[in-house]
Amino acid sequence: MPKLTDKSIVITGATGGIGAAIARALAADGAAITVADLSQEAADNLAGEIAAAGGKAIGVAVDVRERAQVRAMLDKAADAFGRVDVLFNNAGIAQTRPFLDITEEDWRLVTDVNALGVLIGMQEAVKTFRQQGGGGKIINTASIAAKQGYEPLAHYCASKFAVVAMTQAAARAFGKEGITANCFCPGVVATPMWDVIDKGFRDNKLTTKENEAFDTFAATAVLGRASQPADLVGVARYLASSDSDFMTGQSLMVDGGMVFI
Numbered sequence: 660m661p662k663l664t665d666k667s668i669v670i671t672g673a674t675g676g677i678g679a680a681i682a683r684a685l686a687a688d689g690a691a692i693t694v695a696d697l698s699q700e701a702a703d704n705l706a707g708e709i710a711a712a713g714g715k716a717i718g719v720a721v722d723v724r725e726r727a728q729v730r731a732m733l734d735k736a737a738d739a740f741g742r743v744d745v746l747f748n749n750a751g752i753a754q755t756r757p758f759l760d761i762t763e764e765d766w767r768l769v770t771d772v773n774a775l776g777v778l779i780g781m782q783e784a785v786k787t788f789r790q791q792g793g794g795g796k797i798i799n800t801a802s803i804a805a806k807q808g809y810e811p812l813a814h815y816c817a818s819k820f821a822v823v824a825m826t827q828a829a830a831r832a833f834g835k836e837g838i839t840a841n842c843f844c845p846g847v848v849a850t851p852m853w854d855v856i857d858k859g860f861r862d863n864k865l866t867t868k869e870n871e872a873f874d875t876f877a878a879t880a881v882l883g884r885a886s887q888p889a890d891l892v893g894v895a896r897y898l899a900s901s902d903s904d905f906m907t908g909q910s911l912m913v914d915g916g917m918v919f920i
């Protein structure tokens with residue numbers, strides 16, 4: 660088991676499906692978790708649950724599109740736990756739109772959260788890592804949509820391709836300082852995000868039944884089932900731990916075998 664005892668780990672989108680599973684698991688491993696999400700109340704609730712189970716956590720409200728809020732999130736984590744060792748840029752949104760219907764407003768909404776939010780998170784984390792004397796890990800949640808363009812999710816896919824590009828660029832920019840940047844790519848995970856995507860398929864008359872889009876996409880995984888948030892815990896633990904110290908700039912597919920690269 661990789662050692663995470665007393666590592667200070669900040670997770671954005673931490674009250675959502677994947678983020679909460681990672682937050683709970685890494686807290687149980689001994690890490691001190693900053694649970695960051697849009698809602699202070701939801702963040703406090705999960706931090707309280709972790710503390711009640713014997714772990715260390717604080718809740719912080721953040722909109723990842725807002726640099727001042729991201730800066731404050733990292734400063735609160737450093738104040739509470741002495742430093743920041745790892746930032747998971749995990750917050751994200753999805754939207755189902757047929758290709759010809761994507762508006763400028765749709766594009767800006769999705770790319771502001773999923774791509775600009777990751778850029779700001781990485782920039783501010785590097786400042787924190789430098790203040791601490793160097794070293795640090797950035798872990799971004801990308802997607803199978805970072806490797807394949809799926810209709811009708813073109814703008815979502817573009818935002819996730821951007822995550823891979825920025826991960827590679829940051830790895831090259833900061834490697835000599837001992838700062839690594841990697842991402843993991845989930846497939847079709849049963850979380851509230853897929854409820855939104857599935858409803859979007861129905862609203863756009865691309866499917867007729869609830870979970871039809873979810874089941875159709877999930878059926879392409881060679882391991883024969885959809886992902887659960889718990890399926891992403893192992894890769895998150897590995898990337899947060901010193902076991903991954905000599906890896907940077909990589910995108911790890913953890914999708915049950917949907918996309919082979």
Ligand SMILES: NC(=O)c1ccc[n+]([C@@H]2O[C@H](COP(=O)([O-])OP(=O)(O)OC[C@H]3O[C@@H](n4cnc5c(N)ncnc54)[C@H](O)[C@@H]3O)[C@@H](O)[C@H]2O)c1
Pocket residue numbers: 671672673674675676677678695696697698721722723724749750751752772776800801802803804844845846847848849850851852853
């Ligand atoms: N569910 C999937 O199938 C799947 C597949 C591949 C990648 N992903 C990615 O995994 C990550 C987590 O998604 P999830 O499936 O857990 O979805 P989710 O909707 O359960 O969680 C997403 C979380 O991000 C938060 N968030 C949204 N906008 C934010 C903002 N501006 N600032 C701060 N937080 C914000 C939400 O409040 C929510 O808690 C996302 O980046 C998503 O794109 C999900």
